[in-house]
Amino acid sequence: MRRVSWALVFIFVVVGITLAQSDGVKKKRPLPPDYGKVIINNYSEAAGLSAVVFDHWLHRAKFTCRLCHVDVGFAMKAGATGIKATDNMNGYYCGACHNGKMISEDRVVFDSCSKRTGQDTRMCERCHSSGKNVKKDYEFSKFTDKFPKGRFGNGIDWEKTEAEGLVKPVDFLQGISIKRPSLTIQKDFALGSKQEGMPDIIFSHKKHTIWSGCELCHPEIFVGVKRGSTKYSMVEIFEGRYCGVCHSTVAFPLIDCQRCHIKPVS
Amino acid sequence: MPYKTGFIKTVVLWGILLSGVPASSEQEFWDLPPLPEASEYGNVLIDRISLKNRIKPVAFSHWTHRQKYTCRVCHFELEFNMKVNTTEITEAANKEGRYCGTGGCHDGKTAFGHDKPYCEKCHNGDRSYGKEKFSELRNFPKSNFGNGINWVKALEKGLITPVNYLTIKPSDEISYDKGFSLEAEWRGIPVAVFSHRPHIKWLDCNNCHPDIFNIKKKTTKHFEMTRMLNGEFCGVCHMTVAFPLNDCKRCHPGMRE
Amino acid sequence: MTMKGFRIFLVMIILVEGLLCSVPVMSPSIFIGLSALYAQDDWKKEFEDICSRTDDAMILTKDELRILIERCDRLKPFVEQLSETERKVYLRRLQMCRDLYVFVLESKEKK
Numbered sequence: 049m050r051r052v053s054w055a056l057v058f059i060f061v062v063v064g065i066t067l068a069q070s071d072g073v074k075k076k077r078p079l080p081p082d083y084g085k086v087i088i089n090n091y092s093e094a095a096g097l098s099a100v101v102f103d104h105w106l107h108r109a110k111f112t113c114r115l116c117h118v119d120v121g122f123a124m125k126a127g128a129t130g131i132k133a134t135d136n137m138n139g140y141y142c143g144a145c146h147n148g149k150m151i152s153e154d155r156v157v158f159d160s161c162s163k164r165t166g167q168d169t170r171m172c173e174r175c176h177s178s179g180k181n182v183k184k185d186y187e188f189s190k191f192t193d194k195f196p197k198g199r200f201g202n203g204i205d206w207e208k209t210e211a212e213g214l215v216k217p218v219d220f221l222q223g224i225s226i227k228r229p230s231l232t233i234q235k236d237f238a239l240g241s242k243q244e245g246m247p248d249i250i251f252s253h254k255k256h257t258i259w260s261g262c263e264l265c266h267p268e269i270f271v272g273v274k275r276g277s278t279k280y281s282m283v284e285i286f287e288g289r290y291c292g293v294c295h296s297t298v299a300f301p302l303i304d305c306q307r308c309h310i311k312p313v314s
Numbered sequence: 315m316p317y318k319t320g321f322i323k324t325v326v327l328w329g330i331l332l333s334g335v336p337a338s339s340e341q342e343f344w345d346l347p348p349l350p351e352a353s354e355y356g357n358v359l360i361d362r363i364s365l366k367n368r369i370k371p372v373a374f375s376h377w378t379h380r381q382k383y384t385c386r387v388c389h390f391e392l393e394f395n396m397k398v399n400t401t402e403i404t405e406a407a408n409k410e411g412r413y414c415g416t417g418g419c420h421d422g423k424t425a426f427g428h429d430k431p432y433c434e435k436c437h438n439g440d441r442s443y444g445k446e447k448f449s450e451l452r453n454f455p456k457s458n459f460g461n462g463i464n465w466v467k468a469l470e471k472g473l474i475t476p477v478n479y480l481t482i483k484p485s486d487e488i489s490y491d492k493g494f495s496l497e498a499e500w501r502g503i504p505v506a507v508f509s510h511r512p513h514i515k516w517l518d519c520n521n522c523h524p525d526i527f528n529i530k531k532k533t534t535k536h537f538e539m540t541r542m543l544n545g546e547f548c549g550v551c552h553m554t555v556a557f558p559l560n561d562c563k564r565c566h567p568g569m570r571e
Numbered sequence: 572m573t574m575k576g577f578r579i580f581l582v583m584i585i586l587v588e589g590l591l592c593s594v595p596v597m598s599p600s601i602f603i604g605l606s607a608l609y610a611q612d613d614w615k616k617e618f619e620d621i622c623s624r625t626d627d628a629m630i631l632t633k634d635e636l637r638i639l640i641e642r643c644d645r646l647k648p649f650v651e652q653l654s655e656t657e658r659k660v661y662l663r664r665l666q667m668c669r670d671l672y673v674f675v676l677e678s679k680e681k682k
Contacts, residue, residue, distance in 0.1 A: 072526055072527075072534075072537060072541060072546030072547040072549075072550070073396070073397070073525065073526060073545065073546050073550060074395060074396040074397065074521075074525045074526060074550065075525045076395060076400055077393055077395070079402060189410075199391060199393075199481065199482055200393070243490075244492075245488070245489065245490040245491075245492070246488060246490065247485065247488065282524075282529055283524075283528075283529060283530040286524045286529070303390075303520040304482070304520070305485075305488065305518075305519050305520065306482075306484070306485040306488065309485070309488065310485070
């Protein structure tokens with residue numbers, strides 16, 4: 049009897065270990081329009097609606113990361129903000145812009161979770177569109193047609209697109225954003241690679257602060273007080289921590305090693 | 315198979331196996347799939363939506379393409395997936411200049427484009443299409459399995475000069491060539507020797523890491539032959555395109571014939 | 572009351588006044604709210620004032636940072652009394668801005 053129970057334990061352990069490890073196969077990459085897509089489903093299904101599908105590519109062409117993730121207050125992880133319909137109706141979160149009053153590119157931005165819709169769920173489906181075939185106002189390839197192309201992710205070089213003025217992301221929202229003195233310039237610096245043979249990483253604060261604010265990364269994502277005191281490696285980054293918070297789902301993906309590992313090995 | 319089993323159990327299990335299977339070489343223990351003809355090895359039939367649209371499936375030949383481009387170009391830069399029928403290639407995408415139709419490939423200038431009268435050059439449903447051209451490779455260094463060609467040696471000798479990038483030039487700084495030995499899961503099997511060097515000539519880091527082989531130490535575990543035969547780990551390439559797993563000595567140099 | 576007694580009384584009044592006011596010495600560039608009770612829109616003005624320095628926190632002195640952190644702590648109980656949505660939004664924003672000041676202060680202290 050004891051042997052049988054030990055055998056069972058052994059089988060469970062082996063199966064558990066086998067299931068827990070990586071698959072050993074290539075993961076499928078999302079298509080350019082799907083890169084940066086976030087599904088939000090805290091309360092949608094309970095309310096009888098499909099989950100919300102949020103596309104980063106459209107919003108990042110119009111607004112900086114800082115505006116939404118610092119000023120408006122969205123969390124960095126899908127579902128962590130806990131947005132409710134009442135929040136939107138009261139002009140917070142999505143409702144900060146999607147309020148039926150804000151003008152963007154000569155158009156009124158449709159209101160989210162409006163009281164007007166009543167029983168008509170078609171209005172709701174503009175955002176609550178998971179699994180539904182909803183026609184969007186903006187089509188990816190048309191919208192990004194003139195943008196400089198890049199490999200991977202959205203297939204767009206967003207850095208260049210912004211530098212060339214093809215997008216002018218808004219950084220300040222009246223009534224929500226705080227007027228701040230401008231950012232003090234931080235110098236670029238090198239981060240040592242832990243793997244022998246891999247070049248060091250040149251990190252540029254300047255490139256990041258065009259889009260992001262200090263409090264977005266510090267200390268939530270990068271806790272270390274002094275450079276080099278936060279010990280991490282590619283393992284954690286691939287798991288979606290540190291640089292991987294943005295660079296595995298929204299910003300240019302991690303698969304392009306030499307985008308960051310560019311310092312010549314001395 | 316239990317991992318590193320005890321002595322008595324090993325003897326009992328080997329006894330069962332040896333008595334049940336009239337094997338003379340290790341190869342016959344494994345359920346290795348039958349290999350196609352040399353000229354057909356690495357030829358892939360792509361039928362994600364072809365038949366649905368009443369078009370013959372596409373026959374893609376790896377040996378034709380690998381002479382001109384390294385694995386990196388298609389599987390890293392152009393983002394073709396490693397598993398057939400999982401890349402969303404469409405006529406529209408090709409005509410837009412993505413996938414097969416990328417500038418510098420089948421764009422109508424460098425090579426025939428996705429247009430009439432060239433449909434049948436790909437959409438022929440015939441895995442042995444282009445067989446007659448295979449004899450052009452008869453002077454290449456030989457190998458016993460797969461295409462019967464040692465592609466690594468062919469590259470080293472300069473018999474082929476495949477392009478290694480289209481727009482993303484691989485950094486000269488990343489020349490990772492570490493090698494190591496992997497202990498076999500079964501007792502009695504010699505170690506497998508892995509070297510990065512021949513792989514990085516064809517592949518980008520991202521082709522394998524971190525999806526196929528996790529870079530975290532001691533986390534890629536239990537990748538036994540059975541998993542490779544299932545198309546995982548080394549089997550992603552070394553079942554259908556790179557030299558097949560039948561070629562034991564290429565990885566287990568200590569293996570007896 | 573004698574003259575001496577009156578003088579002592581005067582000194583004591585002044586001392587008590589000083590303690591009650593509790594105005595700490597600080598750089599003129601930072602305004603400080605004297606009361607922990609905020610009127611309807613005052614809390615928002617206070618929030619905006621505190622958190623307006625996140626982008627140039629690196630040039631602030633350690634004392635200025637400590638004051639900002641203190642102000643965040645004083646504002647927090649009031650934010651917790653707001654309506655559900657406002658509480659959710661502003662607690663997070665206040666926390667982010669406080670954490671940044673702590674981060675910058677620590678980096679200055681460890682230098």
